[in-house]
Amino acid sequence: MVVCVALCMTVGPYSGNRLALIVSFPSCAEKCMKCKEASPVLVIRVGDAFCKACFREYFVHKFRAMLGKNRAIYPGEKVLLALSGGPASSSMLRQVQEVSAPQRSNSLHLASLVCYSEGAVCGQSLAERGDTLLQMETILQASRFPYHLAHLEEVFDLPSSILQHAPHNPTGPKNSYKEAVEGFIRQQRREEGGSPSLPERQIQEKLAEVSLRDVPGMEGLADPEARLLAAVRTEQLIRLFGSVKTLTAKEELLQTLRNHLILHTARTQGYSKVMMGESCTRLAVKLLTNLSLGRGASLAMDTGFSDDRHGDVVVVRPMREYSAKEIAFYNHLFGVPTVFTPALDTKALEKASIHRVIERFVYGLQAEFPSTVSTVYRTGEKLSVTPGDASPAAEPERCLLCLCALDTNVGKCKRCLPAPG
Amino acid sequence: MAAPMSLLVEFGGGAELLFDGVKKHQVTLPCQPEPWDIRNLLKWIKQNLLKERPELFIQGDTVRPGILVLINDADWELMGELDYKLQDQDNVVFISTLHGG
Amino acid sequence: MPATCSACGTSPAALRRPKTGHALCRACFLAAFEEETHQAIVAGRLFRPGETVAIGASGGKDSTVLAHLLQLLDQRHGYGLRLLLLSVDEGIAGYRDASLAAVRRHQHRSGLPLHVVSYRQLYGWSMDRIARHLGPRNNCTFCGVFRRQALDRGALLMGADKIATGHNADDVAETVLMNFLRGDVGRLRRGAGAGPAGGEGAVPRCKPLRHAYEKEIVLYAYFQGLDYFSTECVYAPQAYRGYARALLKELEAARPSAVADLGHSGERLSLRSDLRMPARGTCQRCGYVASQPLCKACVLLEGLDRGLPKLGIGKHRRLRDKLQDGQPLTQEERRRLGALAEEEPPEEQVPLGELGRDEELWGKQELRGPRDLDF
Numbered sequence: 075m076v077v078c079v080a081l082c083m084t085v086g087p088y089s090g091n092r093l094a095l096i097v098s099f100p101s102c103a104e105k106c107m108k109c110k111e112a113s114p115v116l117v118i119r120v121g122d123a124f125c126k127a128c129f130r131e132y133f134v135h136k137f138r139a140m141l142g143k144n145r146a147i148y149p150g151e152k153v154l155l156a157l158s159g160g161p162a163s164s165s166m167l168r169q170v171q172e173v174s175a176p177q178r179s180n181s182l183h184l185a186s187l188v189c190y191s192e193g194a195v196c197g198q199s200l201a202e203r204g205d206t207l208l209q210m211e212t213i214l215q216a217s218r219f220p221y222h223l224a225h226l227e228e229v230f231d232l233p234s235s236i237l238q239h240a241p242h243n244p245t246g247p248k249n250s251y252k253e254a255v256e257g258f259i260r261q262q263r264r265e266e267g268g269s270p271s272l273p274e275r276q277i278q279e280k281l282a283e284v285s286l287r288d289v290p291g292m293e294g295l296a297d298p299e300a301r302l303l304a305a306v307r308t309e310q311l312i313r314l315f316g317s318v319k320t321l322t323a324k325e326e327l328l329q330t331l332r333n334h335l336i337l338h339t340a341r342t343q344g345y346s347k348v349m350m351g352e353s354c355t356r357l358a359v360k361l362l363t364n365l366s367l368g369r370g371a372s373l374a375m376d377t378g379f380s381d382d383r384h385g386d387v388v389v390v391r392p393m394r395e396y397s398a399k400e401i402a403f404y405n406h407l408f409g410v411p412t413v414f415t416p417a418l419d420t421k422a423l424e425k426a427s428i429h430r431v432i433e434r435f436v437y438g439l440q441a442e443f444p445s446t447v448s449t450v451y452r453t454g455e456k457l458s459v460t461p462g463d464a465s466p467a468a469e470p471e472r473c474l475l476c477l478c479a480l481d482t483n484v485g486k487c488k489r490c491l492p493a494p495g
Numbered sequence: 496m497a498a499p500m501s502l503l504v505e506f507g508g509g510a511e512l513l514f515d516g517v518k519k520h521q522v523t524l525p526c527q528p529e530p531w532d533i534r535n536l537l538k539w540i541k542q543n544l545l546k547e548r549p550e551l552f553i554q555g556d557t558v559r560p561g562i563l564v565l566i567n568d569a570d571w572e573l574m575g576e577l578d579y580k581l582q583d584q585d586n587v588v589f590i591s592t593l594h595g596g
Numbered sequence: 597m598p599a600t601c602s603a604c605g606t607s608p609a610a611l612r613r614p615k616t617g618h619a620l621c622r623a624c625f626l627a628a629f630e631e632e633t634h635q636a637i638v639a640g641r642l643f644r645p646g647e648t649v650a651i652g653a654s655g656g657k658d659s660t661v662l663a664h665l666l667q668l669l670d671q672r673h674g675y676g677l678r679l680l681l682l683s684v685d686e687g688i689a690g691y692r693d694a695s696l697a698a699v700r701r702h703q704h705r706s707g708l709p710l711h712v713v714s715y716r717q718l719y720g721w722s723m724d725r726i727a728r729h730l731g732p733r734n735n736c737t738f739c740g741v742f743r744r745q746a747l748d749r750g751a752l753l754m755g756a757d758k759i760a761t762g763h764n765a766d767d768v769a770e771t772v773l774m775n776f777l778r779g780d781v782g783r784l785r786r787g788a789g790a791g792p793a794g795g796e797g798a799v800p801r802c803k804p805l806r807h808a809y810e811k812e813i814v815l816y817a818y819f820q821g822l823d824y825f826s827t828e829c830v831y832a833p834q835a836y837r838g839y840a841r842a843l844l845k846e847l848e849a850a851r852p853s854a855v856a857d858l859g860h861s862g863e864r865l866s867l868r869s870d871l872r873m874p875a876r877g878t879c880q881r882c883g884y885v886a887s888q889p890l891c892k893a894c895v896l897l898e899g900l901d902r903g904l905p906k907l908g909i910g911k912h913r914r915l916r917d918k919l920q921d922g923q924p925l926t927q928e929e930r931r932r933l934g935a936l937a938e939e940e941p942p943e944e945q946v947p948l949g950e951l952g953r954d955e956e957l958w959g960k961q962e963l964r965g966p967r968d969l970d971f
Contacts, residue, residue, distance in 0.1 A: 087545065104573065113569075114569070114570075114573055115568060115569040115570060115573070116569065116570035116573070117570050117571075117572040119574060121572075123573060158702060161508060161592070235615060289891050313517065320850075321850065322850060322851050332688075357514075361776070362773070362776065362777075365772065365773070365776060365861045366773075366851075366854045366857060366858055367854070367857055367859070367861075368853075368856075368857030368858070368860045368861050369861065369863045370772075370860065370861025370862060370863070370864040371861075371864035371865070371866070373861075373865065374866075398561075398592035399563055399592060401592075402508060402592050403561050403563070403565075403570070406507070406565065406568070406588065406590060407568065412508075413513070414507075414508065414509050414512075416509075418511070419540045420509070421512065421547075421548060421551070423849055425846055425849060426548075426850065427850055427851075427930070428850050428851050428854060430849055431595065431843070431846045431847055431849075431850050432843075434560075434841050435839075435846070437559075437560035437561035437593065438560045439777075439839060440560060440561075441560035446777070449777065449778065449779045450776065450779070452779055453777075453779040453781065453784070454778050456779075456781050456867055456868055456871055457865060457866065457867060457868065457869055458866045458868045458869065460866065481860075481864045482860075
């Protein structure tokens with residue numbers, strides 16, 4: 075009977091727009107488009123079926139190529155990875171581990187992680203938050219990178235300097251990427267033989283330091299006074315979000331605060347680069363969402379590979395060429411641990427916010443026209459960070475909250491105006 | 496006549512929230528006149544496993560856009576999607592790639 | 597007991613403004629709507645005293661409200677404009693003839709001069725006839741391309757300095773979404789601006805209602821008792837615009853300011869300066885602005901005339917090049933360009949651009965030869 079099942083596969087009811095490739099039966103008829111030998115396990119774009127091994131190679135290569143192409147990370151530069159525990163950032167952590175292997179010349183030895191926790195405003199109970207943090211810590215510790223846990227509650231303690239653009243202060247050899255790489259390789263050669271190597275020693279020192287540090291927030295609060303303070307902060311945070319009327323505005327507020335928190339962590343810990351794990355799918359949603367929120371002038375800043383609005387800390391988005399599907403498959407096939415945490419809009423009505431409406435629209439259109447996400451993403455690629463009418467010399471007036479150049483002549487940028495109703 | 500068959504059905508990426516947070520379900524599909532395929536598995540899941548908000552998981556006769564399906568660790572697009580004929584001991588995984596699950 | 601108007605505080609409110617959420621009485625709403633349009637005209641410097649402005653009049657709500665408002669505001673604020681109504685007759689039975697009747701009624705009431713240009717006159721093809729050749733799809737492509745040129749030609753004939761169209765905030769928002777979804781960088785660069793400069797045609801265009809919500813335009817027309825024609829075109833609406841339109845409605849429901857915000861985004865998008873943009877020249881045949889040797893309208897017409905209606909639609913560049921070189925097309929290639937199967941054997945291949953139809957720039961008024969006999 076099993077055999078019979080395999081033979082009765084037919085072309086079936088695929089409409090013209092759907093992937094035309096899947097006319098034949100599974101793995102036996104089609105071969106991986108790369109090695110032409112192994113059976114494929116997934117279809118990436120229309121017609122590109124990859125086997126597991128080739129998919130892994132493709133995935134890992136893409137990350138390295140992304141960093142190389144953009145010449146964003148200098149060898150030996152300190153990089154902070156922003157982790158939510160979600161699929162894209164978890165996958166990014168795995169990629170950083172891949173490129174940090176000791177035999178790589180262009181490595182990210184000084185990577186470290188900041189994991190942010192927003193459970194309080196996303197409806198998680200105290201027990202659930204504790205559980206989430208436990209899972210996160212397991213992943214963080216297993217990564218062997220130094221890490222910082224940042225709780226959204228900490229935003230109340232941020233200095234006001236977080237709202238200021240810090241002038242760019244070039245410290246490293248910014249002019250020649252090639253020189254920097256060669257210099258780093260020379261330095262590594264000199265260090266060879268000594269064990270453990272310098273970066274590793276630093277990591278161990280950092281780890282020790284971190285474990286000593288008292289993390290304000292949920293865990294490790296033996297002190298009842300500290301626990302009380304944490305509870306007060308949480309209460310304050312919930313009140314803040316409760317005072318915001320629409321889900322759209324809550325989403326924007328959360329994003330702003332999250333960015334401030336990550337920026338603060340980077341500044342206090344001395345990082346000049348932050349990696350964010352936004353996928354191509356997420357960026358397509360973000361592009362259309364921000365377009366609908368009136369942030370047309372800031373789209374390139376909000377979604378581009380490199381975002382230098384803060385001056386001293388540059389945000390990069392190395393996962394931006396992976397689709398959500400590729401990431402989900404990679405994580406599933408190669409056992410990348412993720413932690414599911416509810417978002418603000420989890421189980422919310424489909425039309426509850428601009429973010430939600432756009433997400434549903436993009437995923438729906440993508441199912442019908444498989445090039446939707448990539449077209450939107452590529453349109454975003456063509457945008458410029460400098461507004462068309464800006465004079466290049468003058469330092470632009472900036473929005474206090476998002477630090478993008480003002481695009482109105484009334485004093486505040488579009489997103490930061492109060493929401494109607 | 497399809498004999499009863501045993502499947503491992505998994506939900507991830509937040510899709511499990513619609514199933515009481517349970518990720519792995521060892522299920523046994525009953526006998527039925529026509530063979531089991533993904534299309535009628537989805538119907539069965541809707542009736543037997545889905546705990547809330549069915550529209551966040553199933554739309555029309557297929558999964559909601561943004562939910563990936565893997566059959567025995569391979570993309571269902573390679574397997575005929577809704578028409579894939581299930582076999583005993585198959586592993587079917589549903590992963591949500593949607594932000595708000 | 598309904599709420600009181602939040603502006604005058606005396607009359608009962610007649611509506612809640614979708615844009616601001618304010619409850620206003622009828623008189624205060626009309627005054628606010630008119631004043632906002634005036635401000636948009638002043639702030640955008642849309643007109644200069646003494647200019648002749650052709651109002652693209654379709655007979656629908658937007659252009660009817662626009663014509664009404666421009667006449668009213670011109671009198672009230674002394675813009676010093678010469679206003680004209682310009683209509684395009686696409687040749688769609690049951691739709692355009694009925695809406696043109698609405699334009700004529702408006703002409704009689706307002707006393708504004710009216711000029712009608714028809715597709716049949718300009719191109720030798722009515723939309724009804726095009727649709728018979730083309731089948732149910734892609735009609736809107738032909739209609740849109742032809743209308744754009746038709747308005748320009750009509751405006752030139754009337755000696756207009758400017759064309760004002762009734763595009764509202766919803767139209768602009770939809771267009772921004774659609775161009776983004778399609779990755780139409782050229783259109784994104786031209787932007788959704790309202791200003792007189794930057795139109796792509798021969799006559800500068802402006803959109804005085806581009807900040808007005810569709811809902812408010814309908815309410816304005818209703819309260820003013822304006823007579824307009826409100827039936828959908830008999831040909832299916834453009835599929836892709838349909839998606840953008842449905843999306844916009846959902847966005848507006850989630851956050852009413854999204855309509856205006858999309859318009860603002862569209863104005864503020866800036867594209868990378870290193871992108872290669874098509875150079876803009878003029879059409880070899882008719883002299884209209886074009887980035888290719890022939891403008892889109894001439895390619896579409898060429899396709900119609902050759903019995904290959906899909907020549908100008910989709911990606912048939914290779915086939916167009918073949919025609920350009922005077923090479924014959926195979927039966928299969930002709931089929932892909934929409935040639936009917938039962939058609940007579942292909943005529944002798946003439947290179948594209950050598951049919952020599954439209955010698956005189958912009959002045960073409962004559963009906964063309966025997967192909968128009970189906971009327």
